[in-house]
Amino acid sequence: VTLLEQNPRWRLVPRGQAVNLRCILKNSQYPWMSWYQQDLQKQLQWLFTLRSPGDKEVKSLPGADYLATRVTDTELRLQVANMSQGRTLYCTCSGQGGISNERLFFGHGTKLSVL
Protein backbone atom coordinates (compact mmCIF):
# COMPACT_ATOMS: atom_id res chain seq x y z
CA VAL A 1 0.00 0.00 0.00
CA THR A 2 1.42 3.36 -1.05
CA LEU A 3 1.29 5.90 1.75
CA LEU A 4 2.65 8.79 -0.27
CA GLU A 5 2.18 10.00 -3.82
CA GLN A 6 5.06 12.12 -4.96
CA ASN A 7 5.32 13.88 -8.28
CA PRO A 8 6.98 14.48 -10.60
CA ARG A 9 9.35 11.51 -10.51
CA TRP A 10 12.04 13.31 -12.46
CA ARG A 11 12.62 16.87 -13.58
CA LEU A 12 15.30 18.58 -15.62
CA VAL A 13 15.72 22.07 -14.17
CA PRO A 14 17.34 24.89 -16.17
CA ARG A 15 19.99 26.60 -14.10
CA GLY A 16 18.49 29.52 -12.22
CA GLN A 17 14.93 28.27 -12.51
CA ALA A 18 12.84 27.15 -9.53
CA VAL A 19 10.85 23.92 -9.46
CA ASN A 20 7.78 23.00 -7.41
CA LEU A 21 7.29 19.53 -5.99
CA ARG A 22 4.17 18.03 -4.52
CA CYS A 23 3.51 15.17 -2.12
CA ILE A 24 0.12 13.72 -1.21
CA LEU A 25 -0.46 11.73 1.98
CA LYS A 26 -2.70 8.71 1.44
CA ASN A 27 -3.01 7.62 5.07
CA SER A 28 -3.93 10.17 7.71
CA GLN A 29 -2.56 7.92 10.45
CA TYR A 30 0.93 9.23 9.61
CA PRO A 31 0.40 13.00 9.64
CA TRP A 32 3.97 14.17 10.21
CA MET A 33 5.25 14.90 6.73
CA SER A 34 8.85 15.71 6.01
CA TRP A 35 11.24 16.42 3.16
CA TYR A 36 14.64 14.79 2.83
CA GLN A 37 17.32 15.41 0.24
CA GLN A 38 19.69 12.79 -1.12
CA ASP A 39 22.69 14.32 -2.81
CA LEU A 40 24.79 12.88 -5.60
CA GLN A 41 27.00 11.15 -3.03
CA LYS A 42 23.84 9.45 -1.68
CA GLN A 43 23.93 11.31 1.62
CA LEU A 44 20.42 11.54 3.12
CA GLN A 45 19.63 14.73 5.02
CA TRP A 46 16.51 15.90 6.77
CA LEU A 47 15.20 19.24 5.54
CA PHE A 48 11.82 19.95 7.12
CA THR A 49 8.95 18.46 9.07
CA LEU A 50 5.62 20.25 8.75
CA ARG A 51 2.61 19.02 10.71
CA SER A 52 -0.18 21.56 10.26
CA PRO A 53 -1.79 23.28 7.27
CA GLY A 54 -0.27 26.71 6.88
CA ASP A 55 3.13 25.73 8.26
CA LYS A 56 5.99 27.12 6.19
CA GLU A 57 9.75 26.94 6.48
CA VAL A 58 12.74 28.00 4.44
CA LYS A 59 16.25 26.66 4.39
CA SER A 60 19.40 27.25 2.37
CA LEU A 61 21.85 24.42 1.89
CA PRO A 62 24.91 24.07 -0.32
CA GLY A 63 23.58 23.75 -3.81
CA ALA A 64 19.94 24.74 -3.30
CA ASP A 65 17.41 26.92 -1.51
CA TYR A 66 14.19 25.43 -0.19
CA LEU A 67 10.72 26.63 0.74
CA ALA A 68 8.39 24.02 2.22
CA THR A 69 4.66 24.45 2.77
CA ARG A 70 2.07 22.22 4.41
CA VAL A 71 -0.90 23.14 2.25
CA THR A 72 -3.53 20.83 3.72
CA ASP A 73 -3.64 17.81 6.02
CA THR A 74 -2.76 15.67 3.01
CA GLU A 75 -0.59 17.90 0.79
CA LEU A 76 3.00 18.98 1.25
CA ARG A 77 4.89 21.15 -1.22
CA LEU A 78 8.50 22.04 -1.78
CA GLN A 79 9.96 24.76 -3.92
CA VAL A 80 13.58 24.24 -4.91
CA ALA A 81 15.46 27.29 -6.16
CA ASN A 82 19.02 28.20 -7.12
CA MET A 83 19.94 24.58 -7.54
CA SER A 84 23.49 24.09 -8.72
CA GLN A 85 23.81 20.33 -8.31
CA GLY A 86 21.40 17.51 -8.93
CA ARG A 87 19.70 15.74 -6.06
CA THR A 88 16.71 13.60 -5.16
CA LEU A 89 13.99 14.91 -2.89
CA TYR A 90 12.01 12.45 -0.82
CA CYS A 91 8.75 13.09 0.92
CA THR A 92 8.27 11.03 4.09
CA CYS A 93 5.51 10.46 6.61
CA SER A 94 5.63 9.21 10.15
CA GLY A 95 4.39 9.81 13.65
CA GLN A 96 1.42 7.57 14.10
CA GLY A 97 2.17 7.82 17.78
CA GLY A 98 3.26 11.43 17.63
CA ILE A 99 6.71 10.77 19.01
CA SER A 100 10.07 11.04 17.37
CA ASN A 101 11.07 7.39 17.53
CA GLU A 102 8.68 6.32 14.79
CA ARG A 103 10.00 4.97 11.53
CA LEU A 104 9.76 6.90 8.31
CA PHE A 105 7.87 5.88 5.20
CA PHE A 106 9.37 7.26 2.01
CA GLY A 107 7.70 8.39 -1.18
CA HIS A 108 9.20 7.35 -4.53
CA GLY A 109 11.25 10.52 -4.69
CA THR A 110 11.76 13.25 -7.27
CA LYS A 111 15.10 13.26 -9.01
CA LEU A 112 16.21 16.75 -10.04
CA SER A 113 18.92 17.32 -12.61
CA VAL A 114 20.40 20.67 -13.54
CA LEU A 115 20.39 21.64 -17.19
Add this chain to the structure above:
Amino acid sequence: GDSVTQTEGLVTVTEGLPVKLNCTYQTTYLTIAFFWYVQYLNEAPQVLLRSSTDNKRTEHQGFHATLHKSSSSFHLQKSSAQLSDSALYYCALSEGTQVVGQLTFGSGTRLQVYA
Protein backbone atom coordinates in the same frame (compact mmCIF):
# COMPACT_ATOMS: atom_id res chain seq x y z
CA GLY B 1 24.72 17.55 17.75
CA ASP B 2 24.45 13.90 16.94
CA SER B 3 26.23 11.89 14.27
CA VAL B 4 26.16 8.45 12.78
CA THR B 5 29.29 6.85 11.34
CA GLN B 6 29.37 4.09 8.79
CA THR B 7 33.02 3.45 8.16
CA GLU B 8 32.73 1.33 5.01
CA GLY B 9 31.53 2.86 1.82
CA LEU B 10 31.50 -0.50 0.07
CA VAL B 11 31.33 -4.03 1.42
CA THR B 12 31.65 -6.98 -0.92
CA VAL B 13 30.85 -10.55 0.01
CA THR B 14 30.35 -13.87 -1.71
CA GLU B 15 26.86 -15.32 -1.67
CA GLY B 16 26.28 -17.60 1.30
CA LEU B 17 28.93 -16.02 3.50
CA PRO B 18 28.27 -13.85 6.54
CA VAL B 19 28.28 -10.10 6.30
CA LYS B 20 28.55 -7.29 8.84
CA LEU B 21 27.95 -3.58 8.27
CA ASN B 22 29.28 -1.29 10.94
CA CYS B 23 27.45 1.59 12.57
CA THR B 24 28.57 3.73 15.48
CA TYR B 25 27.04 6.90 16.77
CA GLN B 26 27.65 9.94 18.89
CA THR B 27 24.87 11.85 20.60
CA THR B 28 24.64 14.75 22.96
CA TYR B 29 21.06 14.16 23.98
CA LEU B 30 18.85 11.22 24.75
CA THR B 31 18.68 9.01 21.67
CA ILE B 32 15.51 7.03 21.64
CA ALA B 33 15.53 4.91 18.51
CA PHE B 34 17.93 3.38 16.02
CA PHE B 35 17.21 2.18 12.52
CA TRP B 36 18.65 0.43 9.54
CA TYR B 37 17.22 1.47 6.20
CA VAL B 38 17.84 -0.28 2.88
CA GLN B 39 17.69 1.33 -0.55
CA TYR B 40 17.57 -0.91 -3.58
CA LEU B 41 18.64 0.40 -6.96
CA ASN B 42 16.26 3.05 -8.29
CA GLU B 43 14.00 2.74 -5.27
CA ALA B 44 13.32 4.79 -2.17
CA PRO B 45 14.79 3.89 1.22
CA GLN B 46 12.69 1.58 3.38
CA VAL B 47 13.07 0.56 6.99
CA LEU B 48 14.76 -2.76 7.66
CA LEU B 49 15.21 -2.78 11.44
CA ARG B 50 14.34 -0.63 14.41
CA SER B 51 15.53 -0.80 18.00
CA SER B 52 15.39 1.27 21.13
CA THR B 53 16.38 -1.34 23.75
CA ASP B 54 19.94 -1.77 24.89
CA ASN B 55 21.47 -5.23 24.37
CA LYS B 56 18.37 -6.63 22.69
CA ARG B 57 18.71 -8.39 19.33
CA THR B 58 16.31 -7.26 16.62
CA GLU B 59 15.71 -9.37 13.50
CA HIS B 60 14.00 -8.94 10.15
CA GLN B 61 14.36 -10.59 6.75
CA GLY B 62 17.36 -12.60 7.95
CA PHE B 63 19.23 -9.51 9.14
CA HIS B 64 19.85 -8.76 12.79
CA ALA B 65 21.28 -5.97 14.86
CA THR B 66 21.85 -5.40 18.56
CA LEU B 67 22.03 -1.98 20.13
CA HIS B 68 25.03 -1.65 22.43
CA LYS B 69 24.96 1.66 24.22
CA SER B 70 28.19 0.85 26.04
CA SER B 71 30.06 0.92 22.75
CA SER B 72 27.66 3.27 20.91
CA SER B 73 27.11 0.73 18.17
CA PHE B 74 24.28 -0.79 16.15
CA HIS B 75 25.98 -3.08 13.62
CA LEU B 76 23.93 -4.94 11.01
CA GLN B 77 24.66 -8.62 10.37
CA LYS B 78 23.46 -11.51 8.30
CA SER B 79 24.70 -15.07 8.54
CA SER B 80 24.30 -15.88 4.85
CA ALA B 81 24.27 -13.10 2.26
CA GLN B 82 22.03 -13.41 -0.79
CA LEU B 83 22.41 -11.82 -4.20
CA SER B 84 19.17 -9.94 -3.58
CA ASP B 85 20.74 -8.25 -0.54
CA SER B 86 22.85 -6.05 -2.81
CA ALA B 87 21.76 -2.52 -1.97
CA LEU B 88 22.67 0.67 -0.11
CA TYR B 89 22.25 0.43 3.66
CA TYR B 90 21.83 3.36 6.01
CA CYS B 91 22.11 3.46 9.77
CA ALA B 92 20.02 6.19 11.39
CA LEU B 93 18.94 7.49 14.77
CA SER B 94 16.31 9.73 16.25
CA GLU B 95 16.76 11.87 19.33
CA GLY B 96 14.23 12.86 21.90
CA THR B 97 14.90 16.51 21.18
CA GLN B 98 14.22 16.21 17.46
CA VAL B 99 10.90 16.77 15.78
CA VAL B 100 8.81 13.82 14.71
CA GLY B 101 10.07 12.65 11.34
CA GLN B 102 13.61 13.93 11.79
CA LEU B 103 16.24 11.21 11.61
CA THR B 104 20.00 11.53 11.37
CA PHE B 105 21.44 9.21 8.76
CA GLY B 106 24.91 7.82 8.30
CA SER B 107 26.65 8.14 4.96
CA GLY B 108 25.52 4.70 3.83
CA THR B 109 27.29 1.43 3.03
CA ARG B 110 26.86 -0.22 -0.32
CA LEU B 111 26.66 -3.99 -0.04
CA GLN B 112 27.57 -5.95 -3.15
CA VAL B 113 26.96 -9.69 -3.03
CA TYR B 114 28.70 -11.82 -5.68
CA ALA B 115 27.83 -15.30 -6.86
